[in-house]
Amino acid sequence: xxxxxxxxxxxxxxxxxxxxxxxxxxxxxxxxxxxxxxxxxxxxxxxxxxxxxxxxxxxxxxxxxxxxxxxxxxxxxxxxxxxxxxxxxxxxxxxxxxxxxxxxxxxxxxxxxxxxxxxxxxxxxxxxxxxxxxxxxxxxxxxxxxxxxxxxxxxxxxxxxxxxxxxxxxxxxxxxxxxxxxxxxxxxxxxxxxxxxxxxxxxxxxxxxxxxxxxxxxxxxxxxxxxxxxxxxxxxxxxxxxxxxxxxxxxxxxxxxxxxxxxxxxxxxxxxxxxxxxxxxxxxxxxxxxxxxxxxxxxxxxxxxxxxxxxxxxxxx
Numbered sequence: 001x002x003x004x005x006x007x008x009x010x011x012x013x014x015x016x017x018x019x020x021x022x023x024x025x026x027x028x029x030x031x032x033x034x035x036x037x038x039x040x041x042x043x044x045x046x047x048x049x050x051x052x053x054x055x056x057x058x059x060x061x062x063x064x065x066x067x068x069x070x071x072x073x074x075x076x077x078x079x080x081x082x083x084x085x086x087x088x089x090x091x092x093x094x095x096x097x098x099x100x101x102x103x104x105x106x107x108x109x110x111x112x113x114x115x116x117x118x119x120x121x122x123x124x125x126x127x128x129x130x131x132x133x134x135x136x137x138x139x140x141x142x143x144x145x146x147x148x149x150x151x152x153x154x155x156x157x158x159x160x161x162x163x164x165x166x167x168x169x170x171x172x173x174x175x176x177x178x179x180x181x182x183x184x185x186x187x188x189x190x191x192x193x194x195x196x197x198x199x200x201x202x203x204x205x206x207x208x209x210x211x212x213x214x215x216x217x218x219x220x221x222x223x224x225x226x227x228x229x230x231x232x233x234x235x236x237x238x239x240x241x242x243x244x245x246x247x248x249x250x251x252x253x254x255x256x257x258x259x260x261x262x263x264x265x266x267x268x269x270x271x272x273x274x275x276x277x278x279x280x281x282x283x284x285x286x287x288x289x290x291x292x293x294x295x296x297x298x299x300x301x302x303x304x305x306x307x308x309x310x311x312x313x314x315x316x317x
Contacts, residue, residue, distance in 0.1 A: 050140035050202050059265050060113065060138075064297040065090035068268065069315040071293055074121045075286035076128070076222075078278025083121025083128075084317060085290050087268055088300075089200060090114055094135055099146045099163050110145060111138045113197050119218075126154035132218055136197030140205060143168075144194035149217035160217050160227075164188070168214075170227060179224070189229045192216045192247065192256070199245065199260050199268065206245055208234045213247065215254070219275070225252065238262055242269065253285065267295065 065088055072083040093102040093109040102109045112135040119130040128151065135146045147162040156175030163169045168186040172179065190213045198206060212229040220227050230249050237244045239262075246257040254275040261267045274287040293316040303311065 050205070052138060055264055060091045064299050066295065066297050067300060067315065068295040069293040069317055070270065070290040072119060072121060073289045074119065075275070075277040075288045076121070076123050078282060078284060080286060081121040081123060083119060085117070085119045086317070088116040091138065094145055112136055112145060113138050113201055115197050117196070123153070128153045130218060132193060132216065134193040134197055136194050136201065138201055140198065140202045143188055144191055144197065147191060147193045147217060149221060151221060158221050160221060172227070174221070184227070186214065186228065189214060195245070196258070196268070199258065200266050203243065203260065203266050206234070206236050208236050215249065215252065219254070223275070
């Protein structure tokens, strides 16, 4: 009897494995698509929604996150500091009642576009590590469902969280005596944190003109300002390939300008933020800037082995 060719058998085995893996991956994508459509249809029964295009689904529901690194120049304590920033955008199902990521498919899940924004820079001998998270409905039919913020440095750490319920419910913790532990409710209005997500979902719907906006939690906590809505004016400028969304807060002497690609997927190209930095009479207006370095799409949660460390080099981190 003629013996089977081992190389041939190995080739057949690999082919079968690839077919099985491909089928599993397609099944998972189909399952995600069905869950998304169900959630969107459920939401459409109760609130006006922004139509989700096939282009949007193909980009944001492919089982990957979009990760973009930026070269950062951050104003802190009256000086500019060199550092890095990373924006991680990813879609996920959000549990409406608990306002956390859902472990499974439910008809009342809210499909959200999540943004995890990180900043890392040094102030002299000690480092700052900052992270903000915002969870925004892909239907673009309301405010962010949840926003959180944390900052760690050698003096201590602060944490704040806003939940979108009947009102905006906010809890905040700080090592500063005057801030300490706080709990408050705010009337619903535009959140600066959610506008970054909205740029990616529906930039044409960005609010413009005279507005009431709650500034970013990062700015509020690090500048020790009162958490409330401030008078602001917003302008959206479309200049061919690049668009700019600018917010000015007269009372805070602060201006935020976000640059993004006009065409889908409306990628964040960079930003600048001008505000007073420093202490007392020595405080002066400085401008923080961020310039895009590299963007990749990746299921990063599956890439926690040491062999994936070179991906950080790809991002310039």
